[in-house]
Amino acid sequence: MWYYDKKLEYPVMIRKQDPRMAKYIITQYGGPDGELAASLRYLSQRFHMPTKETQAILNDIGTEELAHLEMIGTMVHQLTKGVPVDVLEKAGLGSYYSDHDRAVYPVNASGVPFTAAYLQSKGDVIADLHEDMAAEQKARATYEFLLNLTDDPDVKDPLRFLREREVLHFQRFGEALRIVQEVMGTKKYY
């Protein structure tokens, strides 16, 4: 289970509204390489992990992804709070507004709602850990694309933090894969 701490993993304090960036950043909330997909992927896969290290790493990274989901939701909220309707519409959020007002809802950058088809829980530890490593690289790339789309330091700072976490998670999943392969590769004597 989980306990809630009334704080973010890393500060988000965006002073300037920017609905255009909100429309792009929301893909890390409900898009294919977003934090919701990441969290669900790892928290679902952890049940069938074969070693204590891999169980722990999936549990703990899956938990950290929930904190990232909260950071992204906070960014979208702060970028859109109080923005007039005509400004939202000019930023390409007219369709979003008609379905969700300025609420945070899991969609990708083109407005397609979240689907569990973004993730896999295969039951095969080699397949799943490779998927996890690929997922971290895809999320790292998405954060780099998002960083290319803004000059606002208030937005760039948390995006940089999140990008770095993807690199770190990739590293830890790589170590988990190595541990599993070592265990599977040892000769069994009966």
Place this chain on the structure above:
Amino acid sequence: MDERQKLLEQIMAYDFCMIDLGLFLDTHPSDANALHDFRTCWQESEKLRKLYEEKYGPLSLRHLPNPNCWQWIDTPWPWEKEA
């Protein structure tokens, strides 16, 4: 940034170090240096958390509530810009 936010960000920094060291220890469980650093961060975070909760109210429901009022709903949520 006011005093409350400054203290909160110090707690956030120690807690982040614990998240990061925790992941490292998951795949390097016998690394004594990382374990030592984790314990240091835990102790510092715990100290500051007590100080914060006495002054500004609960950070989590693990904090023993004030006998006279339910403060949980009055302290700011982290997504609020005013927080």
